[in-house]
Amino acid sequence: MFCLNPILQVLLTCLACYMSVASDLELDPNGYILYCPCMGRFGNQAEHFLGVLAFAHGLNKTLVLPPWVEYRPGQRESVQVPFDTYFKVEPLQQYHRVMLMEEFMRDLAPTIWPPGSRTAFCYKSRHNSEVTCNAKEGNPFGPFWNTFNIDFDESAFYGPLHYDTHDEVNAENWAKKFPVSKYYVMAFSGAPASFPVREEHIDLQKYLIWSDNINNKAESFIRENFGNDEFLGLHFRNGEDWKRACEHVIPSERRNMFASAQCLGYYLDHGQLTKELCYPHEKTILKQIKEEVKKRKVKAIFVATDSDDMKAKIMKITKKKVKVVKYEPASPHIDLAILGKADYHIGNCVSTFSAFAVRERRINDKPVSFWAFPDMSHDEL
Numbered sequence: 001m002f003c004l005n006p007i008l009q010v011l012l013t014c015l016a017c018y019m020s021v022a023s024d025l026e027l028d029p030n031g032y033i034l035y036c037p038c039m040g041r042f043g044n045q046a047e048h049f050l051g052v053l054a055f056a057h058g059l060n061k062t063l064v065l066p067p068w069v070e071y072r073p074g075q076r077e078s079v080q081v082p083f084d085t086y087f088k089v090e091p092l093q094q095y096h097r098v099m100l101m102e103e104f105m106r107d108l109a110p111t112i113w114p115p116g117s118r119t120a121f122c123y124k125s126r127h128n129s130e131v132t133c134n135a136k137e138g139n140p141f142g143p144f145w146n147t148f149n150i151d152f153d154e155s156a157f158y159g160p161l162h163y164d165t166h167d168e169v170n171a172e173n174w175a176k177k178f179p180v181s182k183y184y185v186m187a188f189s190g191a192p193a194s195f196p197v198r199e200e201h202i203d204l205q206k207y208l209i210w211s212d213n214i215n216n217k218a219e220s221f222i223r224e225n226f227g228n229d230e231f232l233g234l235h236f237r238n239g240e241d242w243k244r245a246c247e248h249v250i251p252s253e254r255r256n257m258f259a260s261a262q263c264l265g266y267y268l269d270h271g272q273l274t275k276e277l278c279y280p281h282e283k284t285i286l287k288q289i290k291e292e293v294k295k296r297k298v299k300a301i302f303v304a305t306d307s308d309d310m311k312a313k314i315m316k317i318t319k320k321k322v323k324v325v326k327y328e329p330a331s332p333h334i335d336l337a338i339l340g341k342a343d344y345h346i347g348n349c350v351s352t353f354s355a356f357a358v359r360e361r362r363i364n365d366k367p368v369s370f371w372a373f374p375d376m377s378h379d380e381l
Contacts, residue, residue: 025107028062028097031180032104032113035188036135036144037066039195042332043352045069046208047259050201051163051193053096058165059174061186062097064104065089067147069140078140080147084211086333091209105148113185120152121178122189123159131155135189156183163192166200196259196352199266205359210337218337225325231300232292233342235335236285237351239307246278246350259355263370271374278350280371285310288346288371290317296344299323304335306353340364349373 033056037045045068056063067080083089083100092098122133133155136142145151156178165171178186210218222231249257251274256264260277264270276284289301300323303309311324327334332353339345339357347354349370358368 025099025103027108027112029180030059031061031184031186032064032108033059033061033186033188033192034064034101034104035066035191036141037069038140038144038190040352041071042068043259043354043356044195046356047195047197047352048191048193050197050204051195052191053092053204053207054198054201055163055165055192057096058171062099064101065092065098066101066144069144076139077143080144086211086214088209088211092207095204095207101148115151116153118150118152118185118187119154119156119183120189121156121158121186121192124157125155126189133157133189141189150187152187163194196256196261196355199261202359203363206363210333214333214337217331217334218341221327221334221338222341225302225323226300229300230296230298230343231302232289232296232298233302233339233345233357234289234304235339235345235347235351235354235357236303236305236308236310237348237353238279238305242306242351243279246275249273249275249278251275258350259352260350262355262358263349263373273350274372276372277370278348282310282313284372286313286317289314292344292346292369293318293322298344300325302326302338302342304332304339340366342366345369346371
């Protein structure tokens with residue numbers, strides 16, 4: 001699919017010889033893809049990541065693994081956390097060629113992508129008065145690229161091309177519009193992937209394996225709090241920001257929102273989106289917990305939440321016969337690792353955070369269920 005012009009081939013051969021002496025890295029003749037995971041928090045970034053992984057695979061280019069973008073209280077700008085802080089790199093290489101962005105910028109960029117020749121890719125111009133991607137405008141865009149001292153010299157627009165590079169015609173169109181001879185490194189201002197994750201990319205989750213640090217902390221927490229007892233993992237989205245988001249649900253529009261396809265199906269085969277499904281009533285939640293505890297006969301519950309853990313209310317409906325715990329200090333990634341390992345699980349159908357745990361559980365054949373799904377009333381307990 002990709003043909004290098006003779007001059008570039010000679011340059012890459014010379015660079016490859018240099019790299020073989022200077023390091024263990026080998027240059028990819030098909031080029032590299034970089035991108036900023038600049039939409040939302042971890043759940044959204046993870047959905048995009050699976051799509052970008054498939055995109056890079058379809059174009060047969062090495063994917064440079066970006067740091068995760070995080071927002072911390074008291075800090076105005078985003079913080080970039082290296083990819084391998086949370087996930088192992090090696091399992092991803094079983095599917096496709098990847099490398100950490102820190103390694104790319106340190107070992108390859110000075111030679112193959114030096115300052116003065118860096119192009120930002122975007123679908124269309126992001127500026128009213130100039131034809132430019134404006135790739136560093138705003139937070140987290142600016143802080144992300146500044147982490148690596150990256151400035152862009154030009155912009156390239158890929159519209160109307162789309163991200164389905166498993167479509168051979170579309171992949172060929174990408175290669176024709178952006179030949180590797182001219183665009184050896186493609187740096188996207190945002191993730192070149194659909195949101196939410198496409199149905200055919202869900203199984204790529206199996207290559208996302210928690211780092212030893214995250215996994216060991218989750219295992220240690222489970223051992224110390226539950227021993228060999230089965231436990232129920234719960235995820236609540238009950239903060240005010242989520243409540244406001246769910247107010248935009250209009251059932252009559254018959255469409256998915258965020259990750260709702262994980263319970264409703266991509267074609268709404270299993271029902272339609274409702275406000276109750278998005279932001280379930282407290283009585284619905286407590287009724288469902290009570291029924292699940294009775295059905296599963298569990299003696300322990302783990303709670304992950306962005307706001308209210310409802311611990312006192314859960315203790316009350318279970319008559320203090322069930323241990324209720326959460327991970328402290330708060331760590332969303334350890335929460336997800338624990339939810340993935342729980343014997344049983346109830347998550348939010350619409351939340352992309354819940355969706356990460358659900359994908360992992362389904363790959364490992366663990367049961368999943370959702371608040372208010374199928375339709376449940378919230379009658380008095």
